[in-house]
Amino acid sequence: CAVPVIAIDGPTASGKGTVAQRVANALGWAVLDSGALYRLTALACIDQGVAPDDESGAAKIAAGLDVRFVDGCIFMAGQDVTEAIRAENVGLFASQIAALGRVREALLGRQRAFRQLPGLVADGRDMGTVVFPDAPLKVFLVADVHARAQRRCKQLIEKGFPANLADLTRDLEARDARDQSRANAPLAAAPDAVTLDSSQLSIEETVNAVLDLWSNRG
Numbered sequence: 046c047a048v049p050v051i052a053i054d055g056p057t058a059s060g061k062g063t064v065a066q067r068v069a070n071a072l073g074w075a076v077l078d079s080g081a082l083y084r085l086t087a088l089a090c091i092d093q094g095v096a097p098d099d100e101s102g103a104a105k106i107a108a109g110l111d112v113r114f115v116d117g118c119i120f121m122a123g124q125d126v127t128e129a130i131r132a133e134n135v136g137l138f139a140s141q142i143a144a145l146g147r148v149r150e151a152l153l154g155r156q157r158a159f160r161q162l163p164g165l166v167a168d169g170r171d172m173g174t175v176v177f178p179d180a181p182l183k184v185f186l187v188a189d190v191h192a193r194a195q196r197r198c199k200q201l202i203e204k205g206f207p208a209n210l211a212d213l214t215r216d217l218e219a220r221d222a223r224d225q226s227r228a229n230a231p232l233a234a235a236p237d238a239v240t241l242d243s244s245q246l247s248i249e250e251t252v253n254a255v256l257d258l259w260s261n262r263g
């Protein structure tokens with residue numbers, strides 16, 4: 046019988062990452078932060094001077110990523126890049142290369158390799174639609190843009206990055222538009238996904254809602 050997957054998709058800063066990690070902890074499952082793979086590819090492209098529209102250059106970098114995920118830290122070519130990949134410019138670059146079909150293809154097998162017993166919680170944009178279409182639970186996690194901009198602002202400030210609410214709101218809207226309108230694996234709820242709006246929910250309430258959906262799945 047297939048290894049169970051809980052797919053959590055949704056727009057930028059909807060809280061997917063934190064919720065996925067806590068659901069995985071509660072169940073004792075592995076977690077996949079698929080956005081980190083796009084961010085790592087972006088960071089390597091920036092470092093190596095590959096332009097965001099250079100599909101073959103970016104795909105080559107994606108295919109050759111030397112990455113290790115260790116206890117919540119991310120290492121690329123032996124360097125700790127856990128914080129560096131969270132910078133806004135890396136996120137924006139990531140959303141540009143994520144529109145390139147060959148980059149997505151290069152990262153597909155790497156994402157599926159995270160599927161292991163006793164289960165996987167995977168967060169991203171296309172976990173339920175493309176990467177794990179057979180996931181027994183698919184959650185589409187949304188929150189209004191103002192709630193998301195405020196959360197992102199707080200996160201960045203806590204991490205010591207500069208942040209401005211108006212700029213963040215504009216960037217989130219631009220990134221949402223790009224993720225939703227691209228031809229390859231656009232951000233969309235799978236037909237069998239449950240939509241959960243976390244605008245008015247705390248992290249705990251959102252985590253509990255996902256765990257309830259898992260316990261009560263048909």
Ligand code: C5P
Nearest residue numbers: 057079080081083139140143169170171
């Ligand atoms: O989730 P996060 O903000 O870290 O992802 C960075 C970018 O990577 C997103 O803006 C999105 O364009 C892209 N992405 C994607 N598919 C995924 C995960 C992330 O296209 N499964």
